[in-house]
Amino acid sequence: MANPEHKESLDGLDKISVVIYRIGISLVSVALLMLAFAEILCVIESDKAGFMRHLSIHVVAISAAMCAATIHIYDKKIRTLIVWSGWLGLVTFIALPSHDWLFIGFFFVTFSGVALKESYCFKIKGLTLVPMLLILSVLVIWMKDAALLAILSSISGAIFAFLALKKWRMPLHFDIGKKSNYQI
Template sequence: MATPEHTPEMNSLDNMTVALYRTGLTIASVSALIYSIEQLISVQILGAFYLPVFAAGIALASADVHLYDPKFRWFFPFVSWIGFIILAFAYTLKGTTPLADTLANLSLALFYVGAGMFALKESFCFRIIGLPLVPLFLCGSILNRLLGSSSAETYFLLPAALLLTWLCVAKWRMPLHFDIGDKSLYGL
């Protein structure tokens, strides 16, 4: 997190990773928004591509997140990698066993954990009303999906997607160096 009185020296790698982090968040939030809207209006836009697109966005953001505390810095990409491993098994088994759908839902749950962590992380920087509730909305969404209530799933996912999209708009409005902050605090 940045402090207004500190402007770090930004190199091209810093600029690129901040842009990739914001791009990943944007891909994930917009895909969740499109998916929840398509569920409401019964028109396929992303359809079966929702999970891999959302996963790619969260993974991109996870790989490029800037956190001061090294104890937490590893956890964001770790959740994404476990999600991708499970997703690979789900796609390998697709059509051969009902386990494939369960694995796909489990991988989506892990990507939702990642999105929830980003919402909580960013809630310290932005005073967006409801942003800390994103993990609860995503939890409700995945629980409804697992319980087979796809209509209720949408009503949990839509507010989470709207809040994440609002967060992305706020992130893109601020200078890139705000994502970096004081590099001396990274403990490298």
């Protein structure tokens, strides 16, 4: 967790990685809300549901890659788990596109790690519930229950949207923390 009294000197790569991470968090919220909307369209049997769901899953993949590539966590083991889940999700997304519950599950592990990491910095109600909501969402995707998925992903998306707003208001160096604390 970043110490507000410590101001780390950031180079250009540090600044770019923080901005990409924050864009990734913003896209997570957009992707989850798009997925909720797509599932609502499925429930009302709209012709646009398939396209919207396809698009939202692609945005989920992009946001997972952005967060996985730029997350700043001191502990090497935890960072590896979060990052590799994102990359395994991308590989599965490409290799097994019909197994959406599987690659979305890997992406949601990455997003759960982001939510838990950020819960140490922010006291946002519901942020610690996001991992459970995302786990349930994967189960619901496997069960193909559009109505329940719309509810779960809209709640998760709203929590991530609130987190994104909070993140963009804070200085960039808060995301990096103290560079000497990172395990390499």
